[in-house]
Amino acid sequence: MQLNSFAKTNRQVRNPEMTKKQILDAAEEEFARYGLSGTRIEEIAKGAGVTTGMIYYYFINKEELYKNVLQTPIAELHEELEQLNLDCLQAEEALKSIVQVYIAYAASHNKRGMILFQELVQNQGKYLEQMNWQNTFVYIINVLKRGIAEGSFRQLNPILTTIQIFSICVFYFTFHENLKRLTPNLQLLSPEIIEQYTQEVIKLFLLAFADHANFSQHQQI
Incomplete structure (x- = not known):
C-alpha cells in the first residue's frame, strides 16, 4: 500500500x-x-x-491556490485578445472580434463566471483586484475610444459601456442554471444557440453604439 x-x-x-x-x-x-x-x-x-x-x-495555502485559479482566465483572455491585433481592424470589426472571444471563452469555461460571483459575494472583489483583472477591459475601452474618434460610434462613456459589454457576454453563462428553467425546451449551451446569441449581441451593440447622425449623412451623400 x-x-x-x-x-x-x-x-x-x-x-x-x-x-x-x-x-x-x-x-x-x-x-x-x-x-x-x-x-x-x-x-x-x-x-x-x-x-x-x-x-x-x-x-502554499488555499488562498494562494485561489489566487492562481482567479489569475488563469485573466491570463488566458489577455493572450487571446492580444492575438486579435485589434489596432489593425476597424472599430466595428474589432468590437465584433472582442465579443466573439468573450462569449466563446465564457461558453468554454462557464464555471468561471460563478467564481467571479462567489468572489463578489464573499470577498467584495478583494482578491480579484489583486489580479489586475481590469487589464482585460483596456482592449474594449481602447476600441470604443477609437470608434468615437473615427465617428463610427456615438459619444458614450467607454468605461460604463465596457462594463455593459462584459456583463452581457458573461451573464448568460453565469446564470445558465436559472435561465434554463425559464426555457426548458431550449438547449442554451448548444453550439447553435450560443452562435445565435453571439450574433444577436453583436447586432445589439453595433446598433446601440452607432453614430446615427454620421450614418444618415453618409447615406445622403
Missing part, C-alpha cells in the same frame, strides 16, 4: 505541469460551488486525485 502511494506521488512529482493542472481544475470546480471560504482542500485533493500534501507542495 505504502509502495503504491509512493509510486503515485513520485509520478506526480515527475509531471509537475500535469499535476498542477489537475489541482487547478479540481479547485476551479470547488471554488465555483463554494467560493474561497466554503471550499475545503480535502475536497480539491479528492477531485484532483492527489494528496493534500501534494497541493501544499505546489501551492
